[in-house]
Amino acid sequence: MSVGTVAVVVTEDIDLPSWDLYEMSIPCTVFGKPQPDLADPWYDLRLCGTSEGPANAPGPFGLALRSQYGLDDVVGADTVIVPSVPDPCVEEGLPMPAGLVKALRRAHEAGARMVSLCTGAFALAEAGLLDGRRATAHWMHTAQLAERYPRVEVDDSVLYVDEGDVLTSAGLTAGLDLCLHLVRRDLGAHVANQLARRMVVPAHRPGGQAQFVDLSVPAADDDGLAPVLQWARANLDRPLTVDDLARRASMSARTFYRRLHAATGTTPLQWLLNQRLARAQALLESTGLPIEKVGELSGLGTANNLRHHFLKHVGVSPGDYRRAFPR
Structure with missing residues (x-):
């Protein structure tokens, strides 16, 4: 089967190098390298910037990303992945890039499968795509997500949530679990398992598995206890x-x-x-x-x-x- 185009959104002020870079690299690794012995054709990956020119300004180590694709290519994709959003949009509640929100709505209306990794859920929520749905993000940000978007049923424990045409994951390695889950959905368990083996990661951690948060309560500050x-x-x-x-x-x-x-x-x-x-x-x-x-x-x-x-x-x-x- 043809698995189509995967558009990975890269906001212009993504913080590089950082966790954002790691989360952006996950879909690039899973969908960007052809695997003709596993499935042919493979995915057509496109990094889509949210503005003209560089996808982001050089970071503290002089690292910058450039892409020939933009928000129009987000609208035409079969799967759209938002790995993260600018920290101020999460921590300070600053407005989400208007062009990005509009493009996500148009892509969903056109039938694209919408996916977020970590704080990318804030962009899907801002576009109204998570209203009335169960969703997740990194456990450090789920309280903010629930407070800001009360129509979203936020689950702060699971690795990822599959709502059919809209999928969300927790942060960091949970994004890899979700991307492998997409491969499993599209191309079957054998292909996903072989790909996971090549990446030297567990073949399948189910979405219902809890984020590996330390369950122990921190020691009390109360010296008497x-x-x-x-x-x-x-x-x-x-x-x-x-x-x-x-x-x-x-x-x-x-x-x-x-x-x-x-x-x-x-x-x-x-x-x-x-x-x-x-x-x-x-x-x-x-x-x-x-x-x-x-x-x-x-x-x-x-x-x-x-x-x-x-x-x-x-x-x-x-x-x-x-x-x-x-x-």
Whole structure:
């Protein structure tokens, strides 16, 4: 089948070198290099600047991008990818480039598949393409996305969201997961798996898998709580209760609850669960211990209980999580 033209939007003031460059390089790597032994024809990739001349001004290291394509080519593409938007449009709420927003709307109306990586979701949202849809972005920016665009159902945990004709991903490597997902949709699992192998990355991390955010709550600034929380982390394999922690802190259960919530923003039981999940993640990432032993050492109990909590809070099974971190 013909997979068509992929237009990657490059705003003129993208910050190079930076994470923006990494996210822009992902679709270039996946769609820009022909793979005739896997599929022929391959994608027709076009870097599309948002203004005439250079796609961006030289950055602090003298790096600049130029492209022969512009916003008119965005409108004519089969797939449009927005890897990122200028930081001031996210951090300071400055207006999105009007020409870009108009081009995204026209491309969608013409039937293009619309894709964002990381903060590119802000551009799709500004164009109204995420209204009434589930979407994601890097977890550091999802609160701003939800506040600025209340009609968007923002999910701050997943790697990517596939809404059919509109797809969004979290930041950095999650963009690679989404691009490989597009290849899998277009050309099948075999092609996507072989391409992932050539890139030396996991063949498939499902979109529902959680962004790998540290689930452990930061240590409290409250000096009175620090010793007991440190002790609890060292004894997660024991059956701990809120009363146990309160007694060790020489507080009533009610006072301990109030102090911990004020210091960490979470309840004692949720704090314990987060610590246990974080311990299980570390063991799965760094050891070959059986799932049953991981459940025991993390205090999550049986293998079935560990799987239950992983599926609910991390989005994948312990086995799938381990496979994403080959040792």
